[in-house]
Amino acid sequence: MTDDSSTPVVPRQQKVQSAEVGVGILKALAELAPATSLSKLAEYVDMPASKVHRYLQALVDSGFAEQDPMTSHYRLGRSALQVGLAALSQLDVLKVSAPELIALRDDINETCFLAVWGNKGPTVVYLEQSLGAVTLVTQIGSVLPLLGSSTGRVFDAFLSPAETALLREAESAHLNAKQLKETDRHIKEIRSTGVHQIHGLLMAGVNAVSSPVFAMGHKLVGVVTVVGSASALTDERQKAVAQKLLQTAQTISARMGGEMPKAY
Numbered sequence: 090m091t092d093d094s095s096t097p098v099v100p101r102q103q104k105v106q107s108a109e110v111g112v113g114i115l116k117a118l119a120e121l122a123p124a125t126s127l128s129k130l131a132e133y134v135d136m137p138a139s140k141v142h143r144y145l146q147a148l149v150d151s152g153f154a155e156q157d158p159m160t161s162h163y164r165l166g167r168s169a170l171q172v173g174l175a176a177l178s179q180l181d182v183l184k185v186s187a188p189e190l191i192a193l194r195d196d197i198n199e200t201c202f203l204a205v206w207g208n209k210g211p212t213v214v215y216l217e218q219s220l221g222a223v224t225l226v227t228q229i230g231s232v233l234p235l236l237g238s239s240t241g242r243v244f245d246a247f248l249s250p251a252e253t254a255l256l257r258e259a260e261s262a263h264l265n266a267k268q269l270k271e272t273d274r275h276i277k278e279i280r281s282t283g284v285h286q287i288h289g290l291l292m293a294g295v296n297a298v299s300s301p302v303f304a305m306g307h308k309l310v311g312v313v314t315v316v317g318s319a320s321a322l323t324d325e326r327q328k329a330v331a332q333k334l335l336q337t338a339q340t341i342s343a344r345m346g347g348e349m350p351k352a353y
Contacts, residue, residue, distance in 0.1 A: 303347030
């Protein structure tokens with residue numbers, strides 16, 4: 090008995106190979122985030138641009154990739170974000186932090202977020218937007234500067250020098266001696282107080298407060314941050330917000346079985 094179907098049968102091995110190539114391109118899009126050109130992506134994965142383009146079209150059709158109509162650059166799509174968030178939701182720090190940040194956002198009505206240490210540095214993985222306000226500075230997936238943001242400085246204060254060395258060296262090259270000295274002073278203060286307040290450091294007119302989250306064994310697992318406009322986060326109000334954020338970070342840490350080191 091013969092099969093008269095006109096649909097070609099794709100061998101299992103070929104399907105597996107195609108899936109591996111597609112996953113490789115998805116990983117490359119993540120590593121080249123937030124967006125990249127076709128030529129740069131093809132060079133990165135060491136494949137002909139025509140082949141990469143075919144896979145990209147399939148990824149776009151399935152929602153795993155998007156193409157910017159203005160620049161023609163490609164980035165991860167909504168479906169990829171959903172998969173990533175599903176994976177991140179399995180992390181204890183995200184599960185524990187989410188309800189606490191919701192409660193804090195409802196209390197102070199300022200944008201609150203959680204960042205973890207990623208392969209490119211401080212990476213925002215959870216965000217609670219203030220009600221009725223425009224998104225400020227960051228969004229999920231954003232990678233923040235190590236020395237040029239309150240979030241990054243808290244990571245620099247409590248991670249080992251080996252973990253931050255490359256980023257610190259790269260960013261320090263753009264700072265003068267006075268700025269470096271001032272940054273180091275802030276790092277010492279963070280280790281003492283457990284909270285860091287900045288005014289317009291990452292973006293003019295935007296203030297932020299950050300505090301570390303620890304798991305068992307004083308292991309830094311994330312940094313929680315409140316960010317708002319300078320007109321809303323005035324000096325006195327920012328001090329009050331800083332105390333509430335510190336309490337929130339301590340609550341999250343306690344539920345993770347951790348606490349900030351008493352001596353550093």
